[in-house]
Amino acid sequence: MIEQRTLSRKISLSGIGLHSGMAAQMTLHPANPDHGIRFRRTDLGGPVSDIFASVDAVSSLERATTLSNDAGHSVATVEHLIAACRGLGVDNVLVEIDGPEVPIMDGSSLEFCNLLKDCGIVGQSKARNVIRILKPVEVRLGDSMASLKPTGGQMLSLSAQIEFAESAIGTQRKSLVLKPGSFCKELSFARTFACASELESLRARGLALGGSLDNAILVDGDRIINPEGLRRKDEFVRHKLLDAVGDLTLAGGVIAGHYEAVQPGHRLNVDLVSALMARPGAWCWERASSRLDRFLPRRASSASGVSLPI
Ligand SMILES: [Zn+2]
Numbered sequence: 001m002i003e004q005r006t007l008s009r010k011i012s013l014s015g016i017g018l019h020s021g022m023a024a025q026m027t028l029h030p031a032n033p034d035h036g037i038r039f040r041r042t043d044l045g046g047p048v049s050d051i052f053a054s055v056d057a058v059s060s061l062e063r064a065t066t067l068s069n070d071a072g073h074s075v076a077t078v079e080h081l082i083a084a085c086r087g088l089g090v091d092n093v094l095v096e097i098d099g100p101e102v103p104i105m106d107g108s109s110l111e112f113c114n115l116l117k118d119c120g121i122v123g124q125s126k127a128r129n130v131i132r133i134l135k136p137v138e139v140r141l142g143d144s145m146a147s148l149k150p151t152g153g154q155m156l157s158l159s160a161q162i163e164f165a166e167s168a169i170g171t172q173r174k175s176l177v178l179k180p181g182s183f184c185k186e187l188s189f190a191r192t193f194a195c196a197s198e199l200e201s202l203r204a205r206g207l208a209l210g211g212s213l214d215n216a217i218l219v220d221g222d223r224i225i226n227p228e229g230l231r232r233k234d235e236f237v238r239h240k241l242l243d244a245v246g247d248l249t250l251a252g253g254v255i256a257g258h259y260e261a262v263q264p265g266h267r268l269n270v271d272l273v274s275a276l277m278a279r280p281g282a283w284c285w286e287r288a289s290s291r292l293d294r295f296l297p298r299r300a301s302s303a304s305g306v307s308l309p310i
Pocket of ligand 1: 079080192
């Protein structure tokens with residue numbers, strides 16, 4: 001049995017949001033089995049309902065993933081934190097946050113991973129909820145494509161290809177099996193990136209207001225503007241895989257299957273998760289618990305004819 005896991009104690013950090021530029025402090029709390037990853041805004045006053053890390057809670061996908069609850073309270077740019085939780089096998093955590101956007105830190109998941117490791121992660125004597133892919137599911141969006149396919153294994157494997165006109169990025173491919181330790185070693189440090197040619201339009205749309213060379217790679221044609229350069233030559237495609245790890249976690253369980261994508265983005269990834277949830281025959285729960293249904297995306301629980309309660 002692979003146990004669900006949570007933090008051994010609460011832990012805090014603060015920083016500014018990439019898109020809003022607003023400062024926020026977060027405190028991550030341990031949570032019970034089957035709680036999942038949830039966010040709670042502490043700056044809104046009065047009782048507020050939690051915001052679930054679920055595909056049904058996605059309210060915006062413009063350059064980042066934003067989640068909202070039924071009251072319209074939202075938290076933006078959740079993907080790098082969720083990816084770190086998934087990468088380190090943290091299933092259950094409550095994230096209290098006093099602002100509208102998760103701090104971007106250095107633009108990667110590295111500081112979240114270090115925080116989670118420093119804090120300590122503990123097993124919860126209850127089996128992890130696994131979503132096993134049974135049949136291929138594919139989505140397309142313009143020139144982008146993403147798919148999930150069955151594998152015999154227990155792990156999520158990922159493969160992505162990107163192609164950019166900027167020769168500093170060019171064509172990059174990366175494949176990875178998400179086994180213990182591989183997220184920290186292979187993906188966690190890969191930073192988000194932007195092209196100089198799109199900065200003005202991003203800012204005109206109210207995006208990237210907190211962006212700087214301290215929290216993003218800036219590319220201009222064949223040049224990397226950041227004085228320190230890249231952490232790896234293929235840092236860009238590694239970041240796309242990091243984002244995919246976060247976005248796929250919005251399915252509400254740990255996916256056992258193979259993810260493959262060409263030119264992926266948040267919208268494509270979330271479309272893929274939605275398409276999967278909408279096809280009950282394409283997946284099943286393994287070791288799902290009876291308590292879980294209350295916390296699953298609505299479409300997921302409506303597909304729970306294939307659940308395997310333990
Ligand atoms: Zn990202």
